[in-house]
Amino acid sequence: MLRYAIIFLVIALVAAALGFGGIAGASAGVAKIIFYIFLVLFAIGLISHLFRKT
Template sequence: MLRWSLGFLVLALISAILGFGGIAGAAAGIAKILFFVFIVLVLLSFVLPVIKKPNA
């Protein structure tokens, strides 16, 4: 998912350089959303094993 986020970020930068403001804004917004989803999933993957730790 981080790869998708970086891909949309690159698309946004290239679009901004070429002057396509609407496409650049949309791609930047998608990249931002995907990045935050990635961060939430990473945090969950670290926290859930600690919470579900069996009582041994």
């Protein structure tokens, strides 16, 4: 699951670079959505990893 979170992070960074650079205005909105998805997946992965260790 952490692998998917990292993939979403890379996609969000690429979309953010395109959107915030003025190439595509819609990419900024997509980057925000994908970034929040990354944060949720990262938090879930981190919590599940912590509970699996104990």
